[in-house]
Amino acid sequence: xxxxxxxxxxxxALVLAxxxxxxxxxxxxxxxxxxxxxxxQ
Numbered sequence: 001x002x003x004x005x006x007x008x009x010x011x012x013a014l015v016l017a018x019x020x021x022x023x024x025x026x027x028x029x030x031x032x033x034x035x036x037x038x039x040x041q
Contacts, residue, residue, distance in 0.1 A: 022029050
């Protein structure tokens with residue numbers, strides 16, 4: 001495997017772990033959505 005492919009797999013695993021963590025804490029997703037919405041008001 002090339003180092004570039006290893007970095008790509010590592011990044012994909014990190015994103016999947018972040019999504020899994022977000023599903024464990026739905027209030028965090030709501031807080032982030034509210035903060036994002038506040039930027040446009």
